[in-house]
Amino acid sequence: MKKLGLIGYPLGHSFSKKYYLQKFENEHIEDINYDLYAIEDIQNFQHLYRHDISFYGFNVTIPHKLTVMQFINELSAEAQEINAVNCIKIRREGDNIYLKGFNTDAFGFEESLKPLLKPIHQQALVLGNGGAAKAIIYTLKKLNIPYLIVSRTKENGDLTYEELKQIDLKDYQIIINCSPVGTFPHVQDAPDINYEQLSTDHLLYDLIYNPAETLFLQKGKERGAVIKNGHEMLILQAEKNWEIWNNEE
Structure with a gap:
């Protein structure tokens, strides 16, 4: 089961979770889940993906669009100029984990x-x-x-x-x-x-x-x-x- 998720704090109503779960159902996309991860301290973010290889992407919302950048290995051109990330893609090669940040807003x-x-x-x-x-x-x-x-x-x-x-x-x-x-x-x-x-x-x-x-x-x-x-x-x-x-x- 692959995993995607939204990090932020606090997380109440989420457009993202509802949207993606509905998309998976409508398009018969299986073996993937999207969930919410309310993280107050951004330092706890790395524990999510480091200890669970199922994660391959995240969305980022308030208050972490800027602070999450300390964990990013590469920024897309627009994320670099905007200086904020709302989408993260994770690549793994053996023990190496590579995070790229984007801004799709x-x-x-x-x-x-x-x-x-x-x-x-x-x-x-x-x-x-x-x-x-x-x-x-x-x-x-x-x-x-x-x-x-x-x-x-x-x-x-x-x-x-x-x-x-x-x-x-x-x-x-x-x-x-x-x-x-x-x-x-x-x-x-x-x-x-x-x-x-x-x-x-x-x-x-x-x-x-x-x-x-x-x-x-x-x-x-x-x-x-x-x-x-x-x-x-x-x-x-x-x-x-x-x-x-x-x-x-």
């Missing part, structure tokens, strides 16, 4: 964003500058879309939310929520922006997928903006992980 975001982009979408605002924003910023750079980072404090971004109030949002047609504001159960919360300035020229993307339509997205839809949540990004990212784990290279 960037792939999932890019592929879900590109079909929505129009010539009018010239500049972006990134709301929040935590770990989730890293892959988003990497992708905007790759797509040559200028951006500003909005954060609660000046030290963490280009603008604070207070300063954003002085800016006309018509100049920033893509607005991406990378913050946890609006996540269930706090569904009555939304990032503090001038929603009355939104129009049909805007594209609002929320990395949150629970609820499916956050207040941020609802307010954008009311103004005629195109809206998108993070669900497809997760699916694309999950499929990319699967491709990486099962690629013979």
Whole structure:
């Protein structure tokens, strides 16, 4: 029985476990399991794969996307630039164990964003500058879309939310929520922006997928903006992980 898993702490509801177990069932993939491994101290991660040769891959979530890199032998180009890992492939040759780290968040975001982009979408605002924003910023750079980072404090971004109030949002047609504001159960919360300035020229993307339509997205839809949540990004990212784990290279 081969093993895959998700490491992080704490681990509550997991999209990954549900998704992969359903995939295995639907596609009649046998002799493989995917489970959750709530690891508080990242030093305990190596005990998982060192003492169990069944493991050949992991997903990584908060708070270990950065700290896990101390165990990685090689980073993919995007993981190196983003400086965060959410997918690990394990290769074994005798007693030697080789870990390669990837960041498939960037792939999932890019592929879900590109079909929505129009010539009018010239500049972006990134709301929040935590770990989730890293892959988003990497992708905007790759797509040559200028951006500003909005954060609660000046030290963490280009603008604070207070300063954003002085800016006309018509100049920033893509607005991406990378913050946890609006996540269930706090569904009555939304990032503090001038929603009355939104129009049909805007594209609002929320990395949150629970609820499916956050207040941020609802307010954008009311103004005629195109809206998108993070669900497809997760699916694309999950499929990319699967491709990486099962690629013979």
